[in-house]
Amino acid sequence: MLERQFNGSRIREGRIYRGLTITDLAKELDISKQMISKYENNRAIPTFEALLQISKILNFPKEYFYENSIEVRTGNTYFRSLLTTGKKEREMQYDRVKYLTIIRALLEEYVDFPELDVPDFSERDIENVEDIAERLRDYWGLSDKPIKDIVYLLETKGFVISSLNLERKSIDAFGSQQEVNGKHYYSIVLGNNKRSFYRRQFDVAHELGHKVLHDPYLNLDDLTKDEFKQIEQEANDFAAAFLLPRESFLRDVSIHSNDLMYYKTLKKKWCVSIGAMVMRAYKLGAISDGTYQYMQRSISQKGWRTKEPLDDIKDIREPVSMKQAVELLIENNYITGDDFMYKLSKHYGLSLFREEVEELLGLEKGYLETESEPQKNNIVSIKDRLNSKSKID
Template identity: 30%
Template sequence: MDEAPLLGERLTALRNLHGLSQGALAAELGVSQPFLSLVERSERVFGEDLALAAGQRFDLPRSFFSVEPGSTEAAPVTFRKKASAGVRVEARVVQTFKEAARLFALVSERSGYRAADLPDAEDLSNDPAQCAEEVRSRLGIERNAAIPNVVRALERAGVGVLVGLDPHRSPTGDHVSLSRPADARGRPLVAVVATCPGAVQRMSVAHELGHLILDRARLRQIAGTRSPEEKRAYVFAAALLLPDVVIERQVSESLTLHGYLRIKAEYGMSVAAIVMRARDLGLISAARARSLQIQMSSQGWRTDEPVKIPAEQSMLFEQAVTRVFGDRSARDIATAVGTDPALVAHWLHRRDDAATSAPVISLSERRARVQPQRVSRQG
């Protein structure tokens, strides 16, 4: 049986995963940068020897280089991130997400799990608060009740959640969470990039759900962290976690910081977010919001709020993988779907199953061993 054709764009994916420039990857593989550029653009043949060299250097199965792009592969990804987020790190996070999203879509479908059941924002006048209320209604959550576990709520709605997407990121990273709204009608994945405080995680997961509902028809990347789309996703998340009917009853101009802590403890939303939501709803004045923010800063709450909210763990992603692949190794799973075994081991928490990189043998060295009398041509 003929093997699937090698696709140059997967070399771009490899570069993104490892944060490498084209020149750096070319040097790793012992080829010239112009030659690699042509292969990535499918203007030169992606040969088996190059795939073998790349696979050995980065411990990847051949199938990694023959993955056909899915129908939503080029669709924009939405983020909850800081304005300072770097471009190269973002490229790695996005590519890692694409690898995880492809795996989840495959195992979700093969395992027989249902596709996502999310409201259509157009049926609700694209109003984020109404969309949040509809989600709560579909999940059978009363209007004034807290959501005990936001991750589990998304999974009940058919949305996969992956907590700890990127093995290279620390909890203080600039990228918090991401999703791809174009997947919303199928088997979407929401990813939390790294471990983070429970209240931040809950808001981030709800924020991405907002994007899946409100931005599913979007064709271009959202411009900036202060865009109307980001604001709308935040309003959705805040209304999902802390419904208007609750915050209007419990928050007033005179409420102290410790009063906000009681709300945080019950609804799992940070004090900073509750203050912002109360200001936006006109429940407190802008001056009062500033005063509370100053108090939070003076007490060190900006980086370490009292009342710890437990971080939530996902179940559906790993359950679906196990249902399809059983106890097969991370390498076997990665080979079957064409991804990185080390990533699969990380996502499935199989530390003893993680792959280790093989010794580097560049393409030029490999060719020299086979044909020492010839000078290798690199483009």
């Protein structure tokens, strides 16, 4: 019988995933930080009892610490509001995107998803963010009409999207480019802390901006604070231009551009927050500097920076692509929950608890406990299901 080899780097990976420092884990285990470092660098192997403790503290199966996942080339992870997201907060999310993409690769053995469909814009083109947004709209056939559900739109364009309850409230969304088995993916994780459909629209468009505008392998740690700000501003400008196309939005907003209450009506049509529309109107010259400052003060006085009118009325849109894929496979007996977890472990080197996968995919708790006889070597297409999904205004 072959003896499995302990992989110390998985302790570090799991520790960071859970947001723990070496000091935190050492304290939990009542051992020295030096010993934790030795474990992580394969200079020492924990006893079976110690490994069980580590497994419990980090909430990963013990098999997780004996594996190497399939090779994933991961680009830089872009976060919504980079300047307010600390390094530790960012690091603990990196592998969530990677694990999500590995699960997508597994699902693609059974399910025919839409291919990632984003045109490549040259470095010279990126200087004009407004033009890039218009060209992407044209490429996707969106004309100049409002985007009623950008989460749905990006799923039909092949993006990997998940929605999670993130412990760090400063994180609204993050995304990065991944490469698995030579295939490129772009994965976006949305935070569920701020339950506003309209704010989520902008968050997703912001992450799309990073995909379209910025180098996926740029090392953000090498950037200055001003360069950080520039990257974020470019993504914000793209999001505004993509969601609120210049000519058609100007026609609407110019009717009563100085009336803050009029923006409530525009919010219903354009599916974008009032704050974002006021900013867009100002940058397009529809309102003066003085009016803009007055409207910003009014927004603050009304408490709209945290909660705007209509936020409680429209339900937030959740990603459905991968969730529906798993449901199709299990409910039609193509694979069982046990088979799915086994294959993720044995074929992709990623042992996770069911609860973790259910959360990553937005499945109901306990869903992957489904047991039925699988039918092998079947392909299920959800392209048609996505493309025929009725959009709810």
